[in-house]
Amino acid sequence: MGLERKIDQPFFKEVGEISRFTARFFREVTKPKQEWDEFINQCYWIGYKALTLVSITAFIMGLVLTIQSRPTLVEFGAAALLPSMVSVSLVREISPVITALICAGKIGSGIGAELGSMRVTEQIDAMEVSGTNPFKYLVVTRVLAATVMVPILSSLAIGISLYGGYLGTNIRGEVSWTLYVYQAYDALSYGDFLPSIIKTIFFGFAIGIVGCYKGYTSQKGTEGVGRSATTAVIVASLLVFILDLIAVQVVDILGLT
Template identity: 60%
Template structure:
């Protein structure tokens, strides 16, 4: 790669970061102004939650099964099978669950938003809304970002519960541990310092998923090729942003709870 081309890529990257920040600022500005699209917000919440529920549930169940099956032989070598519920619950609820389910939702929700808004931009439906006097940003963008922010924590909680059930099923079949005893150990091992950071960062995950998907779709280039690029780049950018948010959240939570 020539130095000039590398310079252009770096410059375009920072330009896009600035545009994304401006897009986020516009969201907060429109969020506090009337009219409030409650009906569309509820519809988006139902659509995102309903379409992702089965996928998150299946992923969580398999996560719990595989994690327990892979970990149990190692713990058996040290005679530490009794630590299985504590280890699985803390690992899934603190880190694995939020990150994995957020990545699953990024592929499902963010790409869907990017493709939907990109198609509307290409077919000039957004331009028609602007000409008719309505606010397309308020109706299309604000509702979707807010819906993703609200629904992702619920999906993560649901996925964590299914994952713990899958792990409990393995322990019940392989270790002859009752479901009641398993979940008693699970809740005994968990503390607020495990649950609160995971819940708080899930809201930021949802915001990132909705923001990047809407940004890519709303600013989609003309042509059908642009719709595919918007959908694909929404997933890539969201996945990178999720890892950055997760690193910051872990770093901040460690500092706060150490204090």
């Protein structure tokens, strides 16, 4: 019992601290005088940092998924359904989740390390002394930027992965771009696109909050900075899977599948 209590207490304490940090974010974001210049700057850097990796990964996902799925469909005489199957899989699940995981690794760790370095070098303390609100300037802008940019990156990943699927379809066959687009989009509906985009908003928010929390509360010098970056990736990735599970259940209950 004693060991279980020691294990559970840090976990629930962490959950409580993140909840308080999130509540403070919502209080600060509603206050006047937003830092729009810093928000736009963070949108640029967050999108720029992850764009190349997201694009390459999305293209490979679409290509590999198509190549791997084709033999099974051919075996059942359903090769014509390949564009439809690939498009539904990519739009509903694969592209949003993989994009969020990439952003958790790239963006979450970057924010954690950056804010962690500012904390241990007392830059955040200096901002508080000078009368600046460091939470609003550093945390609110980064969380909002991640919330905005992850859905945009996910939408871009969907388009690139569908093009990768088109190339994969033409490796063993010959399908025109017009026919491929018609078959791919004919199998899709707003019930596929809307939940996909909405859940990436929550993915981006979770990634931003976790990265900022880990960095903003970093301690123990340079060792703490590294730990903040590492744990930000782990926790953000876990939250992505949990939020995805919740989103799937909600969509199924609403009958959008």
